[in-house]
Amino acid sequence: MNKNNKMPCTTRFSFTAGALALALGASLATAVQAAEPLKIGLLLPYTGTFAALGEATTNGLKLAIEQHDNSLGGRPVEYVVVDSEANPAKAVPNMQKLIAGANVDVVVGPVHSGVGMGAVKVARETGVPLIIPNAGFNAATGALCAPNIFRTSFTSxxxxxxxxxxxxxxxxxxxxxxxxxxxxxxxxxxxxxxxxxxxxxxxxxxxxxxxxxxxxxxxxxxxxxxxxxxxxxxxxxxxxxxxxxxxxxxxxxxxxxxxxxxxxxxxxxxxxxxxxxxxxxxxHYADFLGTPENLRFREDYRQKFGKEADVYAVQGYDTGLLLAQSLKTVAGNTRDRAAWIAAMAQARIPSPRGEWTFSKAHNPVQNIYLREVRDGVNVVVSTAATALADPAPGCKMQ
The missing domain is CATH 3.40.50.2300 (Response regulator)
Structure with a gap:
């Protein structure tokens, strides 16, 4: 009887000890990752025809992250920069350099749609999150859509x-x-x-x-x-x-x-x-949108960089907001990639262009503005389409 009485106690103890060990191990793993920098790979043009676009995108991204104390989900941020040169032929090796070589947590880029095709290919193969801050080719959130591919810009x-x-x-x-x-x-x-x-x-x-x-x-x-x-x-x-x-x-x-x-x-x-x-x-944007978010953003950008923001800076800024929001949700845990991707998909971005969300294909559902050039500036005449979602033909996530 005594032996029988002892068995449940021993079993309970072993399960409790095992659960405690697992919990401690998980906590230790989380703590170790929290001390590691979050690596953001930048695949953007810094030379050539589109260099100004790459610079503005980078400026906007870094401004958003600086406004979150240069910390995402409790982790310090490290940038790994690769000049895409807007060269489609170098897209795949450049993506491999960031993912296999530098072991980045996420890639932000590109600007050029031709580079985008190669970037999407590698992202689909590896599962590493790719956030497209400009390239507007329809296929990225259409026939080539994938759970880990997001666009913070627009489609053509x-x-x-x-x-x-x-x-x-x-x-x-x-x-x-x-x-x-x-x-x-x-x-x-x-x-x-x-x-x-x-x-x-x-x-x-x-x-x-x-x-x-x-x-x-x-x-x-x-x-x-x-x-x-x-x-x-x-x-x-x-x-x-x-x-x-x-x-x-x-x-x-x-x-x-x-x-x-x-x-x-x-x-x-x-x-x-x-x-x-x-x-x-x-x-999807105009310089003189009168929203409080846009007025504040443009002033902050002007103070930081000594120049006026443009649509490319907005798209970079929104990418930073997406990273900050989603990583806060998962407490910086990028190893649970599924949870992080789910957090990005559910994000609501309080953008200078107006709040937007993601469609099921991971393209922004956003306002499109009608602008008229008056006295040398794009003046918003009206909202041509409210909360417009790209139909994303061919996307199998929908």
Whole structure:
């Protein structure tokens, strides 16, 4: 009887001791990780055509993290920086350098959609979280979506589709499109065309220019002969600056209204001058949004970096907010990757662009603003689409 009486006691003790040991081990592991820096891999362009975009994204990210005492989930932050050079051919080895070489916890990047294709490939293979702060190619949150891939920026569809309804509301029936023939250009045209035709309009002709050509004379002559109700275009950077100037010089400004994805006038207004007056564009941000978050962000950015913030800085800032919020939820535990990914998916970002959340495909559900160029600035006219979610065709997470 005595032996029988002792057995349950011994068993209870062994289970209790085992549970205690497991708890102590888990606590020790958590404590050890808390002392380790959280490594953020930056795969952004710091040289070449897109260097300014990489700098602004990085500035915004670091500003958000500094505002959280340079600590994420109780862990100090370490940056591992790789210049993407906006070179798609180097995307896979650069991702491997960050993930296998530096053992980063998360990769932030890229800017260029061509680099994005390679980055997504490696992220899908390794399971390491990838947060895309700019590259807008649809596939990242469409056919190539994955639980560990998030976008804090936009898709090419999102920034162009709402302009279709805007054009229809203005009574335009017949529109010609013009864009660079590469991924983002063709996707932007497709997005606009979808929105415009859904609203009852017709795209009578699609004209393309090889990327990155900036000679537009023959295309402008053709547009003048076609006499459409309006023209929708996708150009950015130096190409956008020259196109808008050439459009005015061809005598089309004020005669045939010019519409575009918001990148037509982002960072290009100074070069475009009076030629940009009256341009209508759609984008998920505008410098002069009057929200308290935007006013505070722009002042903080100006104080820190001595320059004005732009949409790229906002996207970097929001990436920092996403990291801060999600890592607080999991107390800095990046080893439980599933829990961390779930925390990111549930995040609500109090952004300078307006609060946004993630769709099931991990693309921002966000407002798209209609802006008009007045006195050299993009003025918000209205909200072209409220809480717009990309339909993410082909995404199997939905």
């Amino acid at each position: 569809w999102q920034t162009a589709y709402p302009m279709g309804q805007v054009a229809a509301d203005k009574g335009y029936k017949n529109i010609v499109t013009l864009a660079w023939r590469y991924g983002f250009g063709t996707e932007s045209v497709e997005g606009f065309k979808e929105g415009f035709e859904k609203a009852g309009g017709k795209v009578s002709k699609e004209i393309y220019v090889p990327f990155p050509d900036v000679e537009f004379q023959s295309q402008l002559t053709e547009i003048a002969a076609l006499k459409p109700d309006a023209v929708f275009v996708f150009f950015a950077g130096g190409g956008a600056a020259k196109f808008v100037q050439d459009y005015a010089a061809a005598g089309l400004q004020g005669k045939i209204p010019l519409l575009g994805s918001g990148f037509l006038t982002e960072g290009t207004l100074a070069a475009q001058g009076q030629a940009a007056t009256g341009l209508l564009t759609t984008l």
